[in-house]
Amino acid sequence: MMALRLLSTLILLSTSGSVCGLMILEVLGNDVKFPFSASCGAEKTQRLFLHVRGSPPRLVASRTGAQVSPGPLYTDRLNHSDSLLLLKLVRMNDAGLYELTCNDRVETLMELQLFFPVETVSAEGQTVDLPCHSVTLGGSVESVKWEKSSGQVVLEVDGLSGSWTPGEEFQGSRLSVSRDWKETGDLSLRMEVKEEHGGLFFCSVTEGRVKTLKAAVRLTVRPNITDPESSETSEQPQESHCAEVYWRSCFIAAVVLGVTAALSAALGCFLKRRSSRASPPASSQESNTNGIPLNPRGAEEGLSSSG
Structure with a gap:
């Protein structure tokens, strides 16, 4: 019986200019919008069915005037406005042929195809x-x-x-x-x-x-990041920065070496003076092994006094 209904629906789609067919493509997990019929009067009842293979059509929702009632399996999955029915978080089993009727007359057929891109x-x-x-x-x-x-x-x-x-x-x-x-x-x-x-x-x-x-x-x-102009402008400051760091390092090294050399020279002079002051001068009374005074002046005075 249901197979005959689906076949009659497809025949109606191909022979009647009053029935339109839509293809809806959507990503798994997104929300899907199904349009209500604008030509169906407010006093009439619109119903949206999903044709399930091997089973009777599944009622998704019905609408009379402004009142929308979800089907048994869709109580927590629907939102709606004046012109749209929103099916939330679609899954693979939501794919298939949808039929919108107005007082049991087919208004629109919609094929929902889902994909994982x-x-x-x-x-x-x-x-x-x-x-x-x-x-x-x-x-x-x-x-x-x-x-x-x-x-x-x-x-x-x-x-x-x-x-x-x-x-x-x-x-x-x-x-x-x-x-x-x-x-x-x-x-x-x-x-x-x-x-x-x-x-x-x-x-x-x-x-x-x-x-x-x-x-x-x-x-x-x-964005294309291989633009030669952008790469040149980005590399130029890096090169100048590297050169600046190099010469600054050289200058600091030269200053350190110069200060170190000056300190070493000053320390050498200080130690030399200190050692020279620590050694006492030779005494005028000292003599050599022959009894002759080491001081020439003293030697002359000794000679003159002896004469």
Whole structure:
């Protein structure tokens, strides 16, 4: 019974212009916003269901007028405003097909796809590859699309011709995918990084009018620190500082050596004078071994007195 309901819902989606389909891409652990129907009157009841494989649709919430009631498994996970229903801290089992009804009439179908993004860091001006791979054999791929989480189209590849077209805001940017992507299944995006490119990128493939998320990459752009001008200006003060320290050290060493030499010379003179004062002068009464006075003047006086 539930399988028939889901099948009828998909048929209604493909044949009725009054039913719209949305794809919601979100990071695991974030909050997801589901829009209420603006065309459903306040007196009518809106219900949001999640189609679970092998089980009946799970009631997420119902709304009548301004009153919103959560489903049995969502009592502590919902917030709401006049136009939005907020599902908090989504987990992998929250992914799937959501159906919004107005008095049991299908208003909107929403496909929630959750992902854990690959983290990539690149400097501004460098070329980076954002990885994405998918089975592309058999010619069933209608298009490949790279886009940002804000909805900006980065690059779209035509599955028939293989040609690619950059998005409006990426005109003039260096973007490409492998020319043999059909044979290899490599849908990675090569791009020259600019400062404004940082953020979440999604890679999706459309087959049989069904769009499927294949990869999600979070690109972090860091400033380019290899600028020669900035490195020269930063190194120049360091060189002059080193030279200043060198010559200052030499000057201090010379002063220390000079003071040390002066102190050594002064100490030598002081010790020499002290030793000379400590030795007594020779006595005038001293004589040599022959009895002759050592003092010549004394010798003359002795001679004259003896005569």
